[in-house]
Amino acid sequence: xxxxxxxxxxxxxxxxxxxxxxxxxxxxxxxxxxxxxxxxxxxxxxxxxxxxxxxxxxxxxxxxxxxxxxxxxxxxxxxxxxxxxxxxxxxxxxxxxxxxxxxxxxxxxxxxxxxxxxxxxxxxxxxxxxxxxxxxxxxxxxxxxxxxxxxxxx
Amino acid sequence: xxxxxxxxxxxxxxxxxxxxxxxxxxxxxxxxxxxxxxxxxxxxxxxxxxxxxxxxxxxxxxxxxxxxxxxxxxxxxxxxxxxxxxxxxxxxxxxxxxxxxxxxxxxxxxxxxxxxxxxxxxxxxxxxxxxxxxxxxxxxxxxxxxxxxxxxxxxxx
Numbered sequence: 001x002x003x004x005x006x007x008x009x010x011x012x013x014x015x016x017x018x019x020x021x022x023x024x025x026x027x028x029x030x031x032x033x034x035x036x037x038x039x040x041x042x043x044x045x046x047x048x049x050x051x052x053x054x055x056x057x058x059x060x061x062x063x064x065x066x067x068x069x070x071x072x073x074x075x076x077x078x079x080x081x082x083x084x085x086x087x088x089x090x091x092x093x094x095x096x097x098x099x100x101x102x103x104x105x106x107x108x109x110x111x112x113x114x115x116x117x118x119x120x121x122x123x124x125x126x127x128x129x130x131x132x133x134x135x136x137x138x139x140x141x142x143x144x145x146x147x148x149x150x151x152x153x154x
Numbered sequence: 155x156x157x158x159x160x161x162x163x164x165x166x167x168x169x170x171x172x173x174x175x176x177x178x179x180x181x182x183x184x185x186x187x188x189x190x191x192x193x194x195x196x197x198x199x200x201x202x203x204x205x206x207x208x209x210x211x212x213x214x215x216x217x218x219x220x221x222x223x224x225x226x227x228x229x230x231x232x233x234x235x236x237x238x239x240x241x242x243x244x245x246x247x248x249x250x251x252x253x254x255x256x257x258x259x260x261x262x263x264x265x266x267x268x269x270x271x272x273x274x275x276x277x278x279x280x281x282x283x284x285x286x287x288x289x290x291x292x293x294x295x296x297x298x299x300x301x302x303x304x305x306x307x308x309x310x311x
Contacts, residue, residue, distance in 0.1 A: 078174020
């Protein structure tokens, strides 16, 4: 294996660990207090309360298992696709709150600062995570469709 | 395992991804259902049952807009002493402090309800009542209640 391939592998591993750590941490923080997360979802004024409550119970675990799935090679592809989609959904929700000037906390890590500046920060962080997940997904696809390296995904 | 030597590798690739995503979606349902059943901080299904968020006194002071304090302790406790500017509501449905609170409330005002201590639940019930009867969204509970405020005042905060 040449040096550039080795560097690529190390960067891919670092990216996956970073993505997994952020999502497992965010999911755990919310799973510990789903009532507070349901309140945070209510603050966005996008869903009826019952739908927000169901999401507050389910979403943290989706983040935790998605984060862990990125580490395991047999679920990596699906986990990356899931986290990428979650980032898109979170981004749309936070952007809509920012546009509507809602004085709310993002709730991304189970709470956080309130206001437009905090929402802008959350949006930037979300965009960075979406880019990372998208890039890792693209790398995974490259591994699988390249006939030159049949062992790439093992 | 990747698709190799097939006509449509991309299709198989995405099908494999969808299968893995589906697996994660199903596995995550298990702890979510357990949390809905057993979690001590599970959310209520109706808005009335939802736990009201609790804020420290320091966070109340940093609220971006005006704040209206609502005392949910007994009338005697309120008469004896209360947080300056607080209105008395009481925790039982018969109390008529609701009208005073409705009159004092202005658009954009956050209602902060407190009771005696971290162990009392009168503030949560009163806050839910305010949300329900006045149809207000921005209602929170002062974490630690009256005793937390006394402690903050003692420390000069």
